[in-house]
Amino acid sequence: xxxxxxRNQIDDVPDGFVPLPWHRGFGRLVGPLFEKRNEQGLTRGxxxxxxxxxxxxxxxxxxVMTFADLAWGGAxxxxxxxxxxxxxxxxxxxxGAEHGAWxxxxxxxxxxxxxxxxxxxxxxxxxxxxxxxxxxxxxxxRRA
Amino acid sequence: xxxxxxRNQIDDVPDGFVPLPWHRGFGRLVGPLFEKRNEQGLTRGxxxxxxxxxxxxxxxxxxVMTFADLAWGGAxxxxxxxxxxxxxxxxxxxxGAEHGAWxxxxxxxxxxxxxxxxxxxxxxxxxxxxxxxxxxxxxxxRRA
Numbered sequence: 417x418x419x420x421x422x423r424n425q426i427d428d429v430p431d432g433f434v435p436l437p438w439h440r441g442f443g444r445l446v447g448p449l450f451e452k453r454n455e456q457g458l459t460r461g462x463x464x465x466x467x468x469x470x471x472x473x474x475x476x477x478x479x480v481m482t483f484a485d486l487a488w489g490g491a492x493x494x495x496x497x498x499x500x501x502x503x504x505x506x507x508x509x510x511x512g513a514e515h516g517a518w519x520x521x522x523x524x525x526x527x528x529x530x531x532x533x534x535x536x537x538x539x540x541x542x543x544x545x546x547x548x549x550x551x552x553x554x555x556x557x558r559r560a
Numbered sequence: 561x562x563x564x565x566x567r568n569q570i571d572d573v574p575d576g577f578v579p580l581p582w583h584r585g586f587g588r589l590v591g592p593l594f595e596k597r598n599e600q601g602l603t604r605g606x607x608x609x610x611x612x613x614x615x616x617x618x619x620x621x622x623x624v625m626t627f628a629d630l631a632w633g634g635a636x637x638x639x640x641x642x643x644x645x646x647x648x649x650x651x652x653x654x655x656g657a658e659h660g661a662w663x664x665x666x667x668x669x670x671x672x673x674x675x676x677x678x679x680x681x682x683x684x685x686x687x688x689x690x691x692x693x694x695x696x697x698x699x700x701x702r703r704a
Contacts, residue, residue: 441613442620444587469585476586477629477646482622502621506650 430518431459431523446482451490460487461520464513475519476510477544480539480547481507487521488551499557511544517541523551531555555558574662577605588627595634604631605664618656619663624683624691625651631665632681632695638648645697648678654689661685667695675699 433450436443443449446468451460462483470476484507488525491499513519523537532554539547577594580587587593590612593603606627614620628651628695636644655662669679676698683691 417578428588441610441615441617442623443614445611446622468584468593470587471643476626477649478590478622479586481625481629481649481651482620485621499615502653502654505568505621505625506648507625508648509646520654 428463428518429459433459434518435510436460436518442482443486448481449483449486457522457524458490458493459522460490461518464517464519465517466515469515472512473515475528477509477518480509480513481505481521482518484537484539484547484549485551487539488523488535488549489553491523491525491535492539492553492555494532498555499558500533500553501557502551502553505549507547507549509547513541513546519546521547562576564619565702572607572662574605577603580604586626587630588589589624593627593630596602601666602634602637603664603666603669604634606660608661608663610659614699616656617659619661619690621653624653624657624663625649626679627663628691628693629695632679632693633668633697635667635679635681636671636677636699642700643701644677644701647698648697649693651691651692651693656693657690659683663677663690665691 429450436449436451438444449462464475468475468479484517485502489500493495519541520541523535525533527534535551537549576596580595582588594604598624608619629646633644643649663685665683667679669677669678670680671678672689679695681693
């Protein structure tokens with residue numbers, strides 16, 4: 417995949433983040449993605465590569481929403497083996513992430529009723545908020 | 561890009577659809593995407609390839625939202641050179657699209673105030689509705 421960041425930039429992942437092991441499908445396509453779990457919960461992150469950009473050389477809205485789904489939905493993961501589906505996602509686009517920027521996102525569960533989790537989420541770079549929104553997620557049985 | 565559809569399946573695009581000419585960035589990554597313009601307006605489409613799928617071998621939610629952004633935002637395009645940004649997208653996930661399915665989407669402008677367009681959108685396959693939602697889009701000046 418073409419990418420005009422240098423290897424050093426690609427490898428420049430903040431301390432504590434580890435790569436997500438998604439080796440196929442859309443999760444692989446939009447990667448690499450990273451995550452960090454600490455007392456604040458699960459934070460996911462990615463660096464904006466050329467393959468994530470729109471015509472303005474910022475992270476494409478589709479990529480930011482894809483990341484929102486994964487970062488906010490991550491709030492319902494009890495372990496590495498929790499499967500969930502998205503029921504609704506509301507995304508407010510506040511500003512853009514430039515090519516090369518490190519982007520992070522996290523969600524907080526604000527309601528949990530009958531297996532339906534409502535999550536408030538944010539996505540940001542070091543210096544600005546990129547997106548806020550709400551996700552509704554349902555945990556499902558792991559499938560073969 | 562790996563894809564275990566046969567060449568015939570990949571090339572199986574319904575009459576009237578032409579490929580979108582996106583040759584770089586995220587638009588290229590998630591392609592190929594297609595569109596058809598007729599008396600109903602602009603309809604966009606894609607066939608679910610392996611690179612679009614989640615762990616259940618259906619179109620990943622991130623891909624469906626990316627497509628929603630492009631299919632519903634397309635409703636505000638006056639010509640091939642209209643640039644727009646997304647302000648808000650609300651996506652209700654109704655059902656999944658299997659690997660190999662042909663997916664279409666279209667938006668309808670329901671409000672246009674001070675350059676802000678509100679669009680009601682749908683995404684479907686031949687036999688079922690996959691997603692409904694609302695997009696808020698703003699037309700911007702073309703940038704260098």
